[in-house]
Structures are given as structure tokens and as C-alpha cells.
Amino acid sequence: MASISNEPEREHRDEEESAANEDEDTGAQVAPIVRLEEVAVTTGEEDEDTLLDMKSKLYRFDKDGSQWKERGAGTVKFLKHRVSGKIRLVMRQSKTLKICANHLVASGMTVQEHAGNDKSCVWHARDFSDGELKDELFCIRFASVENCKAFMQKFKEVAESEEEKEETKDASDTAGLLEKLTVEEKETEEKPVEKVAAASDEKDEKKKSEAVEEKKTEESVPSA
Numbered sequence: 001m002a003s004i005s006n007e008p009e010r011e012h013r014d015e016e017e018s019a020a021n022e023d024e025d026t027g028a029q030v031a032p033i034v035r036l037e038e039v040a041v042t043t044g045e046e047d048e049d050t051l052l053d054m055k056s057k058l059y060r061f062d063k064d065g066s067q068w069k070e071r072g073a074g075t076v077k078f079l080k081h082r083v084s085g086k087i088r089l090v091m092r093q094s095k096t097l098k099i100c101a102n103h104l105v106a107s108g109m110t111v112q113e114h115a116g117n118d119k120s121c122v123w124h125a126r127d128f129s130d131g132e133l134k135d136e137l138f139c140i141r142f143a144s145v146e147n148c149k150a151f152m153q154k155f156k157e158v159a160e161s162e163e164e165k166e167e168t169k170d171a172s173d174t175a176g177l178l179e180k181l182t183v184e185e186k187e188t189e190e191k192p193v194e195k196v197a198a199a200s201d202e203k204d205e206k207k208k209s210e211a212v213e214e215k216k217t218e219e220s221v222p223s224a
Contacts, residue, residue, distance in 0.1 A: 043097075049079070049082060050078070050079060051077075051158075052151065053076075054075065054147055054150070054151060055142075056075070056140050056147075057072070057073040058074075058091050058100045058101055059138065060136050061136075061138075068139060072092075072094075072100040073094060074092050074094040074097075074100065075092060075094070076091040076140060078155075087105050087161075088103060088104045089125070100129060101136075101138060102128050103125040103126055103129075107159060107163035108159070108163065109123065109155075109159045111151075114139055117141070118145050118148065119141055119144065120140065120142070120148065121148055121152050122137065122138065123137075123138055
């Protein structure tokens with residue numbers, strides 16, 4: 001019986017000795033097996049400015065199955081390129097940073113509230129997230145109605161600004177074309193005048209030549 005009652009004390013003593021041995025500093029230095037170095041990660045967004053950044057969940061419509069399929073949960077952004085001024089929508093998954101959506105916001109694109117859910121909205125786009133252009137119907141859901149409205153507002157602003165850029169470019173191109181046509185018409189109108197002047201000069205020279213020849217003829221005729 002005594003041996004049974006002393007068993008927990010012995011176990012406790014053994015644990016204390018084991019802990020003391022673990023805490024003992026031997027002075028030995030162990031070099032790491034693998035040395036890790038910092039690696040710079042590029043996202044392709046280094047030359048772009050963020051216009052909007054929100055947490056959301058993205059879906060795409062599967063035409064074959066006639067149903068919505070989740071693309072991922074993460075951060076959706078509107079990014080403006082510092083050189084070209086082009087604006088694109090990019091969304092990455094939170095943990096893997098895998099791209100869920102990647103497309104330009106172009107003139108004529110529209111976004112609207114998803115029927116029956118004021119925290120979601122839908123739009124069509126030519127998406128490049130899978131490495132090739134595809135026509136996609138997207139649906140995005142936010143945590144609040146305010147975030148959804150802010151997203152839709154920014155989307156519309158970008159699309160309208162792109163439309164204004166196109167109109168300005170078209171007007172500039174038209175003005176350049178009209179200016180070119182005006183110059184060509186002016187040159188065409190001036191050319192006949194030059195031809196007429198040249199023809200008149202040639203006629204005068206011919207008359208002078210004939211007069212000289214006539215005078216020579218009269219001088220060569222002997223008097224009676």
C-alpha cells in the first residue's frame with residue numbers, strides 16, 4: 001500500500017528533474033538548417049493608384065449549369081494606371097491572393113442592384129482573370145448596403161469618365177480630319193490659278209516671239 005501511495009510523489013520528482021535538465025544551458029549553439037531570405041513579391045499593381053478598396057464576395061454566372069458559382073472572398077479594387085490613365089477592376093482572394101476578377105472598366109459598362117438583395121450588384125465584363133478574355137456576368141456581395149452603393153457609385157463614375165474621354169478623343173480626331181480636308185481643298189483651289197498664270201505667261205512669250213520673227217521678215221524684204 002505504501003508503494004502505491006508514494007507513486008505520484010516519485011512521478012512529480014521525476015518531472016521536476018526533467019524540467020531542470022531542459023532548462024540547463026549547455027552553451028552549445030545550433031545553426032539553422034535553412035537560411036531564409038526576403039523575397040520581393042510583385043503584384044502587377046505597382047504602377048497603379050487605388051481608387052476603391054473593399055472586402056466582398058464574388059460570384060460568376062455559370063451558363064452551362066444556369067447557376068451562380070462562388071469565385072472567392074477577398075478584396076475588390078479599382079486601380080488607375082499612372083501612365084495610361086486606364087482604370088481596371090481587380091479582386092483577389094484573401095489568403096491565396098489568387099485573382100478572381102480582372103477587367104477594364106470601359107465606356108458603356110453598367111452596374112445594377114441584384115434583384116432581391118440590396119447588398120449585391122451585377123454587371124457584365126470582358127474578364128481576363130483566367131488568362132484569356134471571357135464574357136462574364138459577375139455578382140458581388142458586400143457586408144453592408146452602404147458599401148454596395150459606394151461600389152456602384154464608383155463603378156458608374158469610372159464608366160462615365162471613360163465615355164467622356166472617348167467623346168473628347170472623337171471630337172479631336174474629327175477636328176484634325178476637317179483641318180486636313182480644309183488644307184487639301186485650299187491646295188486644290190490654288191493649283192488651277194498657277195496653271196492659268198503659267199499658260200498666260202507662255203502665250204505672252206509666244207506673241208513676243210512672233211513679233212520678233214515678223215520684224216525680221218520685214219527687214220529682210222528688199223525695197224523696190
